[in-house]
Amino acid sequence: MNRRRFLKSGSLGAGAAVALTGCGGDEKLIPFLIPEENIIPGVDQWTPSTCAVCPAGCGILVRSAPGEARVLREGQERRQTVLQVKKIEGNPDHVVNRGRLCARGQAGPQILYNPDRIRTPLKISGPRGSGQYLPISWDEGLSLLERKLEPLRASGAASGLAAIVGHSSVRRQSLMSEFLRALGSERCYREEPLGTPVLREANRRVFGRQELEVHDLENAHYILSFGADILGAHTSPVRYNLGLGHFRQGRPGERGKFVQIEGRFSLTAANADEWLPARPGTEGEVALALAHVILKEELFDKESVKSINGFEAFRQWVLKKYAPEDVAEALDVPAKRIARVAREFARHQPGLALTGGAAVAHPYGLFTAGAVHSLNALVGNPGKRGGILWTASSRKRAAPVPAPARQWAEDLVSAPGSIQVLILWDANPAYRAPASAGALESLEKTPFIAAFSSFMNDSTAYADLILPDRTFLERYDVVEPEVTAGTRVVSLVQPIVTSMYESRDCADVVLALARKWGGKTGAALPDSDFREYLKRNLGAEDVLNHGSFSAEDMDSFWSALKGKGVWVDDATDKARVTVDLTFLPGAEPLPPAERESAEYPFSLQPFASLALGEGNTANLPWMQELPDPMTSIVWGTWIEMNPRTAVEFGIEHGELVWLESASGKIEAPVFLTPAARPDVVSIPFGHGHRFYGRYARGRGVNPWEIIVPRSVKDTGEPAWAATRVKVIKTGQKARVIQLGQDRGHTPEELHR
Known part of the structure; x- marks a missing residue:
């Protein structure tokens, strides 16, 4: 008698059978209580790695366990036992997120196991943008890529070759x-999170430091905070949360004050102690009105201002032009209120x-x-505890360089004929650029486009050749988060599972081409694979014999x-902080009234949406189902509008309206909220994909x-918050799906 029959014949088996018979189907359910003898329970393991869903660089622990799966190898589908990712959590030993993790990071398995992943190399078989492709082998794909690159390489001056790499x-x-x-x-151009290039250039001009500053909250x-949605989607949300x-509850008997200045009632504004709903685009003038009070009442740090280059000229300019009583109406x-906040800020250092x-857009x-x-300069906080810091590093800091005058969009549009081959690597320029800028038309005119991507997005669909890339759970990488607690952090991305389908790490593809060609290219990139490339570069970056662990x-x-x-580096930042405010008077904008229409x-x-970011997680159903924290809306776009504005235009909640600008128009339902300014309409990034899989396409x-x-x-960075629009009533209603208020809808209706 085997174990299964023995248990079924005993009292435990009989009791279980009776109980299960009451539920119906005891024979089907018993195997879940008593496993078959040939099923061996897997042992899970937790592997440290780094989340790559956004550039924040949060540390993660990935739980994996053996499981049976269908695996595609050499065109054949086979069933075999493989290691599978079960869950992702925050790494408590990581200094950036200290064991916490946002919802987008926890949705990582849905990137790995997404049913819409590109599984094999693809060659275009229809018009560009049609999404019509034929599967080909890697040998055929690499041969095609090499044939297109070879003439440019042979010329010795491949200026006709360009690349855009995602962030x-x-x-x-x-x-x-x-x-x-x-x-x-x-x-070679890189996509960066919205606003980051502006912040870098401002730091270079004011502090002589190209990198992002660290905020010692x-x-x-x-x-x-001027427009920075630090609890939503600003640079490193987990770190800021x-x-x-800690700023509010981590110091017994002491609680700081947090003031948010922006024209939209964001998640951060909702959690601030005070919200100043300034007119959009005037955040800089608000800051100078605060500075006026600090200067006039001499609340500034007398010692620190001695080292500010251009302080006296800045002082006279601000005192002359930015008195709160003179600019309050425009702002x-x-x-x-401006005077009170200025005094509080200066006196509570x-x-x-x-x-x-949007403040810098x-x-x-x-x-x-x-x-x-x-x-920051007036109160003397740069480089000081509780102020703004810079990441300390043992590595020699590179000299600041000016921001590039030409970004990829400008190059692509202004000189499309000069680009013969364009490589898109985890980038989506067709989606995240103004439609009227001509980027899409320029893609269509480029003779040959190769895309390294895991998904068919709005830009990949214009490629002649698509090579399937691996996800961050299948490859190596090294991330150095910029927004930390003030120390340099080297964080490893490592493969948790073997690669799915026929994907390859396209970094290995690039290195293989370099080695094959030899000469100058092979000498520059001699590494056998990307792991060796990472190790070689780290070896030159002063990481040995010190830090959180020491290795020889x-x-x-x-x-x-x-x-x-x-x-984690153990260095301290000993660089002297310099401040230069001389560029500000020459950068002064037009008066607010002259910017209106x-x-x-x-x-x-x-x-940027908390769940979808700028749109890169729109293909994950978990993120589509995650309610927006301010509206509870899921699975769609909405337009935030003030009820008084809606009454004026005869618009009801949930009504479809057109938003029309000088560049075009879009249609979406209205969500009425009394927190919206009457002269502002807000809409989330993230939706409106023409491709990008079943969960994002056409939504x-x-x-x-x-x-x-x-x-x-x-800077060349798009000024995406400077657009003016008009609202056109349609008279048609649309379903605005909100969590807890749409119980009567079927899954088909919700997910259509």
């Missing part, structure tokens, strides 16, 4: 840049001011960022890094379709 991996951006440079091209007493939590913030989001975004930093050679360092997932009376304020609208193609001065 999920800085190391991959560097690899592609080195590859192109070795071939003779400098046209935990030790601050007062925080001013932890910092703000739509009461003068008394240490404190800090930061900016981001205007043509004068550099002015706004510089004005906000002037507040790179092999030992790499082995320890794989086990821990993260290495009678034809387009509303300011359009797009915003909602893309705000980029109506954003007027303007740039932030001196």
Whole structure:
């Protein structure tokens, strides 16, 4: 008698059978209580790695266990036992997120196991943008790519070769840049999170530091945030949530004050102690009005201002032009309120001011960022505990360089004929650029496009050749988060499972081409694979014999890094902080009244979604089902509007309206909220994909379709918050799906 029959014949088996008979189908359910003898329970394991869903670089622990799966190998589908990812959690030993993880990071398994992943190399078989492709072998795909690159390589000056690399991996951006440079091209562009280039350039001008600053929230007493949705989608949400939590509740008997200044009632504004709903685009003027009070009442740090280059000229300019009583009406913030907040900020130090989001997404975004930093300079907090810091590193800091005058969109549009071959690597320029800027038309005119991607997105659909890339759960990478607690962090991405389908790490593909060609290209990139490339570069970056763990050679360092997932530098930042405010008077914008338009009376304020970001997680059903924290809306786009504005136009909640700008129009339902400014309409980024899989394709609208193609001065970054629109009533109703209020809808209706 075997174990199964013995248990079924005994009292336990009989009791279980009776209980299960009451539920119906005891024979079907018993195997779940008593496993078959040939089923061996798997033992799970937790592997440290790094989340690559966004550039924040949070540490993760990935739970994996053996399981049976259908595996595609050499065109044949086979069933075999493989290691499978079961869950992702935060790594408690990682200094960035300290064991916490956002919903987008926890949705990582849905990237790995997404049913819409590209499974084999593809060759276009229809018109560009049609999504019509034929599967081909890797040999055929690599041969085609090499044939297109060979003439450019042979010429020795491959200026006709360009590449755009997504922001999920800085190391991959560097690899592609080195590859192109070795071939003779400098046209390697990188996508960055919205607003980041503006913040970098502002830091370079004011502080002489190209990198993003670190905000010491935990030790601050007062925080001013100008447009930065730090609890939503600003640079490193988990890091900011932890910092703000400690700022409020981590110091017994002490609680700081947090003030948010922006034209939209964001998640951060909702959690602030005070919200100043300034007119959109005037955040820089608000900062200077605060500075006026600090200067006039001499509340500034007398010692610190001695080292500010241009302080006296800045002082006279601000005192002359930015008195709160003179600018309050234009800013739509009461003068008394400005004065009170300025005094609180100056008298409750240490404190800090930061900016981001829509506040720096205007043509004068550099002015706004510089004005906000002037507040930090006046109270003397740069480089001090509770103020703004920079990441300390043992590695020698590179000299700051000016921001590039030409970004990929400008190059692609202004000189499309000069690009013969374009490589898209985890990038989607057709989706995240103003439709009227001509980027899509330029893609169509490019003779040959190769895409390295895991998914068919709006740009990949214009490629002649698609090579399936691996996800961050199937490959190696090294991430150095910029937004940390003030120390340099080296965080490892490592493969948890073997690659699915016929995907390859396209970094290995690039390195293989370099080795095959030899010569200058092979000498620049001699590595056998991307792991060796990472180890070689880390070996030159002063990571040995110090830090959170010490290793004498790179092999030992790499082995320890794989086990821990993260290495933290033990250096202290000893660089002297310099402040220069001389550029601000020359960057002053037009008065707010002159930026408005009678034809387009509303300011359009797009915003990055907590669940979808800028759109890269729109293909994950978990993220589509995650309710927006301010509206509870799921699975679609909405337009936030003030009820008074709606009454004026005769618009009801849930009614479809057209938003029309000088560049086009889009249609979406209205969500009425009394927290919206009457002169502002807001809409989330993330929806409106033409491709990108079954969960994202054709759902909602893309705000980029109506954003007027303007740039932030001196950066090339799109001024995506500077568009004016008008609202056109349609008289038609649409279903706005909100959690807890749509119980009567079927799954088909919700997911259509």
